[in-house]
Amino acid sequence: MTDELRAALDRLSSTQRQAVDWGEGAALVLAGPGVGKTTVLTARIARILDSTRTRNFRILALTFTTKAGDEMRDRVEALVPGLTDRTFIGTFHSFCAQILRQHGSHIGIRPDFGIYDQDEDRKELLREALETAAKHGESVSADDTRWLRAIDQLRSSLVSAEKTARHFRDPAAGERAARVYTIYEKALRDNNAMDFNGMILDACRLAHTVPAVAARTRQSYPYWVIDEFQDTTPAQYRLVRFFAGDTFKNIFAVADDDQIIYQWAGASYRQIAQFREHFAPGLVQLVENRRCPAPIVQAANNLISHNSDRTPGKEPLISTLPDWGPSIFLRVYATDVNEAEGVATEIAARSETERGQIAILGRTRAVLQPVLDKLKARGVPASIATRRDRFVSPQFTWLQSCLDLSLRPSDRQVFTAMASAANRTAGIELDSAILLAEAAASGSSYLEHWALAAAAAENETARSLSTLAMRLIGSRTNWQQITNEAIQFLLSTSETPDGVVSDAEEDRAAWDAAVRAIRAEKGGQPDLDELLQGMKLRPKEPPTDPSAVRLLTIHAAKGLEFDFVWLVGMAESVLPSWQSLKHDAPSSELEEERRNCFVGITRTKKLLTLSRAEQYRGYRNAPSRFLAEMNLPMPGESD
Numbered sequence: 001m002t003d004e005l006r007a008a009l010d011r012l013s014s015t016q017r018q019a020v021d022w023g024e025g026a027a028l029v030l031a032g033p034g035v036g037k038t039t040v041l042t043a044r045i046a047r048i049l050d051s052t053r054t055r056n057f058r059i060l061a062l063t064f065t066t067k068a069g070d071e072m073r074d075r076v077e078a079l080v081p082g083l084t085d086r087t088f089i090g091t092f093h094s095f096c097a098q099i100l101r102q103h104g105s106h107i108g109i110r111p112d113f114g115i116y117d118q119d120e121d122r123k124e125l126l127r128e129a130l131e132t133a134a135k136h137g138e139s140v141s142a143d144d145t146r147w148l149r150a151i152d153q154l155r156s157s158l159v160s161a162e163k164t165a166r167h168f169r170d171p172a173a174g175e176r177a178a179r180v181y182t183i184y185e186k187a188l189r190d191n192n193a194m195d196f197n198g199m200i201l202d203a204c205r206l207a208h209t210v211p212a213v214a215a216r217t218r219q220s221y222p223y224w225v226i227d228e229f230q231d232t233t234p235a236q237y238r239l240v241r242f243f244a245g246d247t248f249k250n251i252f253a254v255a256d257d258d259q260i261i262y263q264w265a266g267a268s269y270r271q272i273a274q275f276r277e278h279f280a281p282g283l284v285q286l287v288e289n290r291r292c293p294a295p296i297v298q299a300a301n302n303l304i305s306h307n308s309d310r311t312p313g314k315e316p317l318i319s320t321l322p323d324w325g326p327s328i329f330l331r332v333y334a335t336d337v338n339e340a341e342g343v344a345t346e347i348a349a350r351s352e353t354e355r356g357q358i359a360i361l362g363r364t365r366a367v368l369q370p371v372l373d374k375l376k377a378r379g380v381p382a383s384i385a386t387r388r389d390r391f392v393s394p395q396f397t398w399l400q401s402c403l404d405l406s407l408r409p410s411d412r413q414v415f416t417a418m419a420s421a422a423n424r425t426a427g428i429e430l431d432s433a434i435l436l437a438e439a440a441a442s443g444s445s446y447l448e449h450w451a452l453a454a455a456a457a458e459n460e461t462a463r464s465l466s467t468l469a470m471r472l473i474g475s476r477t478n479w480q481q482i483t484n485e486a487i488q489f490l491l492s493t494s495e496t497p498d499g500v501v502s503d504a505e506e507d508r509a510a511w512d513a514a515v516r517a518i519r520a521e522k523g524g525q526p527d528l529d530e531l532l533q534g535m536k537l538r539p540k541e542p543p544t545d546p547s548a549v550r551l552l553t554i555h556a557a558k559g560l561e562f563d564f565v566w567l568v569g570m571a572e573s574v575l576p577s578w579q580s581l582k583h584d585a586p587s588s589e590l591e592e593e594r595r596n597c598f599v600g601i602t603r604t605k606k607l608l609t610l611s612r613a614e615q616y617r618g619y620r621n622a623p624s625r626f627l628a629e630m631n632l633p634m635p636g637e638s639d
Contacts, residue, residue, distance in 0.1 A: 034291025233266030344374030
């Protein structure tokens with residue numbers, strides 16, 4: 001056993017050690033906020049790897065974000081260096097991508113498939129497919145793109161096109177939806193592409209139609225770990241069931257039913273109940289909170305006790321930190337404008353060192369924006385955390401699209417994005433629609449035809465891009481060197497007279513971070529298709545400014561922690577939301593709002609400030625009922 005692993009095990013509490021040492025069979029670990037969930041997960045994985053050094057199997061660890069997977073992998077590597085190549089630690093979608101790369105040919109999926117991660121690209125793909133189908137006599141039109149949302153819902157419920165019609169009360173609507181769904185799936189296959197819902201659906205289809213694939217997965221991965229199990233959607237839970245089969249029970253699920261805040265995406269207490277019913281897991285409860293001061297832990301316990309969708313017999317959190325005095329404060333303002341000004345003024349008075357440890361949380365982005373504006377007016381560095389799913393600079397948009405076209409040369413959507421990015425990078429005006437028509441007439445690939453047109457332009461940057469594109473077309477084996485050379489060139493284009501000022505440097509940081517993580521996830525250098533698939537599955541945010549104040553929605557803050565937290569908008573119809581307070585709203589909506597508040601306050605390591613206004617947008621709002629439910633005296637109340 002390594003010294004690092006031994007020291008980590010020695011630091012565990014008795015209940016944490018019980019979870020880490022869990023042997024065979026299913027386990028459900030109820031892990032509240034701040035109880036060392038990731039410590040337990042990584043120590044368990046490391047312990048199994050260390051104790052089986054001479055055996056040839058891998059551990060499957062499924063996470064809900066790439067960031068969580070990367071952190072878990074790094075921590076396992078620190079405990080047992082050199083053994084992480086015996087793990088797969090990644091998201092449900094990255095697991096599905098790997099399974100479909102390896103075995104998707106059984107159901108007609110090529111391993112180098114692309115991934116459509118943007119709704120506008122998927123909608124354009126469907127529109128073109130519908131227009132083509134209409135020309136061939138199908139009773140559809142481009143307006144039928146409106147069915148895409150319904151198709152997404154069907155796919156997320158693992159409903160195939162063949163079974164779609166029966167899910168509609170109106171037979172005519174069901175028949176039309178099924179027809180459009182079939183056209184959409186064919187368009188994806190023709191473009192050798194998949195979307196997110198389709199990856200889960202096809203992985204389940206593969207396990208169902210080719211049981212040997214699921215059996216091989218169980219043999220290769222005899223230990224499964226699922227992080228944030230409470231966030232599983234019905235489709236993701238069925239994926240687990242399909243691959244586990246009827247007899248496999250060796251699943252270690254870590255969950256907290258008090259942190260289910262993605263109900264709109266399909267997360268539900270029902271998945272936890274179904275897991276307990278089917279797998280009959282042993283129960284371990286981690287309740288020793290090592291993050292929050294005692295008053296915050298007590299407030300969280302008081303608040304969440306009002307919910308009913310909780311595991312029977314669930315124990316309250318226990319604070320392990322010493323009591324260093326008041327840690328919760330309440331600020332009351334006349335209006336939402338006053339609230340934004342008051343919060344900004346209070347934070348502006350903080351030292352620059354403290355600002356980097358401050359988070360302002362809100363139920364929605366709308367309640368955060370006024371605070372951000374006031375902070376910026378005071379010269380305080382701050383930003384609202386936003387997930388960035390694509391590169392924003394034309395340089396890296398061109399590079400990703402160009403690499404994609406080298407694998408899938410007939411993808412019109414990718415070609416259009418590539419041509420537009422090249423125009424912005426080089427300052428040229430090549431018409432992508434004309435180039436598409438010319439390429440079709442000449443029989444050349446889209447990328448090759450564009451490269452020839454760019455080479456003929458009176459523009460040095462365009463000619464350099466053309467050379468790089470032609471080299472990629474001519475060499476599938478040397479793509480890494482060409483890519484590295486392209487990055488160096490692309491970074492220089494924002495400084496040229498005919499180029500554009502862009503976020504290329506930020507995109508370079510995001511690109512490099514993604515490449516490192518994809519390489520670590522695979523345990524070696526990825527192939528081009530693996531790199532591109534991994535890029536599509538990862539966010540593209542650049543590193544955050546460590547000295548800036550961070551503003552986040554509660555959903556974006558989940559899994560994070562900060563020294564100082566401001567939770568703004570603590571008023572009825574704000575938090576909880578007005579939708580959850582409607583007379584016909586199901587009780588589950590108010591319970592989820594309560595869980596939102598629970599998650600928000602438990603991000604705090606030192607001081608929590610709760611703020612509310614008596615009026616929002618000119619309308620009077622009562623104090624949030626959650627303030628009363630916390631049942632704690634809160635010093636610092638002001639008018």
